[in-house]
Amino acid sequence: MNKLTTSTAIPTRALKLEALSKISASFELFCLASGMEALGEMMDRDAQAICGPRHARGRNRRAHRWGKTKGKIGFHGGKVEIERPRLRGFDGKEQPVPSWEAAVAEDWLGKWAMNQMLINVATRKFARSVRLPEGDVPGPAGAGLSKSAASRRFVALSAARTRDWMASDLSGLDLLVIQIDGIHMDEDLILVAAIGVDVKGDKHPLGLAEGATENAATVQSLIDNLVERGLDPAVPRLFIIDGAKALSKAIRRTFGRAAAIQRCQIHKARNIMERLPKSLHASVRCVLRQAWELDDAAKAERLIRNLAQRLERDWSGVAGSILEGIDEILTVTRLGLPKELQRSLACTNIIENAMSTVRRVCRNVKRWRSASMAMRWTAAAMQEAARGFRRLKAHKQLPTLRAALEAHHNKDSHGNIARQAIAA
Template sequence: MTRKNVAAVRLVERDEAAEVVELPEELRVSLAGIAGVAREGLLAMGATVGLMVMHEMMNAEMTAKVGAAKHAKLADREANWHGDAPGSVVLGGRRVPTERPRGRTTDGREIELGTYAQFTNDDLLSELVMERMLAGVATRRHVRVNEPVGDKLEAAARSTSRSSVSRRFKAATQAGLDELMSRDLSELKLAALMLDGVHFAEACCVVALAICVDGTKVPVGLWLGDTENKTLVTNLLADLVDRGLSADGGLLVVIDGAKALAAAVRNVFGSAALIQRCTLHKRRNVRDHLPKDQAWVDRKLAAAFANENTTHGERACRDLARQLEDRWPDAAASLREGLEDMFTVRRLGINGRLAATLTNTNCIESMISIARDTTHNVKRWRDGKMIKRWCAAGMLNAERSFRRLKGHKQMPALIAALERHVEAVTPACDTEQVA
């Protein structure tokens, strides 16, 4: 049996390391610092190495702007090194103190370093706080989920307290709300608009989701009140119009069936907007008026709403209402209410996947569901401003995961149908009389 010669591995003490390998003095000092923090974990060592690299980058930038010789006062220089200054940078979810090189021009102006400005940018910390809060990390737990940076850096770290995290999140959500409520809608080519309400404590936010002609979904606004009343929805729609939303080419508005929503839509957009009520809400409302052993009613109602022939579908619904009239009169009344708005999309000639998508409010309810999940850690709603900030944060968080509308390839057919509708309801202009 052949024996292999394997080099022996010998462990050395830290004091012996310098004798084992001859290294330059600066490198030995750096390695000693890294070796010390390496015992606290790989991430902590990475933080220390990262700070070293950052200092080298700042020194390199200052050298490029001032010159290599730090202490030389050369006559042809336009700037000189001016020692170091205390500062802080964002690292692993906190601010840690550091030193940065300084330089001044010959006329006394401070030289700014782009590298330092990037590493000290407060937006980095605000974005991290925002991500964690939206993911459900409580303010008191932010310190625990921070990346390890070593005991020395951790002891000197700042911006990790509950109040600091809360202030940053409040500022970030306010910025998000301002961005949402100032979006320019004049550049959006809209085909549809979905409206729905979401309740927080005793308040109600009516939210709006726009659907563009290419099938993309865009949150466009919210309005706070106590209920989904006509005034609240009218104010929201008026704000959207002020920011450029137009129904001149026709607009399909999908709502859950609330009368206030329909009244506000007609009040703001007139006959240019077509209302499609959510068929799922209608089925649920009728079902709630019936005992559980009457499931056959829901099956018939679902088949009627899926009928591509709107005349036959409406007739089936009215026949079903007559069947329910004597024994379940309230269920029959619920079925008849707003029945003509249940077939708007199919009346436009839209079927298939796009019809299945636009005959209910699932798209906007999905956004609302994410907004609710975002706020599950909130135990006390202090005021309306807080509600609006959190609601906007949830809407914008949902927007990041949006995909194009199911059936978006059929959008040209919808746009053409809306244009035909507008032409039909727009009074013809008497050109001879105008002349």
């Protein structure tokens, strides 16, 4: 059997009939030929609308036919050649064919490349992932299937989407919770990311900032970007972090000293366990779990302080670590939130899940050439993760969080007024 080709030397209708006669073995080519024929008919109608019928004369003509040329359009992640008419205006300039311009305007090739990269298809295998090696639609040189072509399209589209995302307006999001965490991309490169939860329980990736370390300056640049894009610092919110002091410092600098900050209880327990012998793990974990589950913040704090006191003699460093940041570790308890909502907001699981998607998407990258490259990949991965976001499990209890945050904010405001009056 002779192998079918997509050479544009064959008229599209003849190609379609040839593929139709062998449709059982060449359905893909039949679809391609049908699309080429349909596009050819659309271009002929456009040419007739602009130039009038062939060999006709009339005052309504805006151009005249100027032969045909070959052009390339996107198909199955690559390009195929197709003949298109050329139109020349009476001023001697090329006139566009509307249907052709519409066919090539949509960046389907960039979307194909983006999608393949996000599902971990290596650029070296891109051609095989979109065109069967034994298929009837060939992938010759210049078809846009090479690893460099796929990489260029991914870079262009991911850069454009990152710019749009980092400049998007946040003023329309009624955010109650913001989680901030960092991910190490390289030895001297860290990205700090933020994810917000609105009053309906929907999760939104908010932004990224790059830095050499997870210091206050890096976090501050992220927060400044969020504020510039419409995040109101005066609105009380709950901030959930992994415990880095730089995060707390930057948050309090922008949102006030009394900003509600919850340190991740899972990170806290993990850090404590890593410094203790296995013989103490069960007892210490039991005490911490009891403290997390208590409704009374004072009792929970007393329980944690008693644990630190018992460990003081033999494990003084661990005892100090237990007490470090004790105010922030019990924030959700002090706010008086329902149990289910406490469990959802006492840890950074939301952003950790997004970071796991980032690691999966970026696992084929062997070397980060620049911070902008890491930003592009991470932004694309976070937007990919957002497709799988589900509403917060305890979303029906979020009005309770709003009321608690407002009460906390008002209490702090009244306290500041009283202190100022005493000082005066």
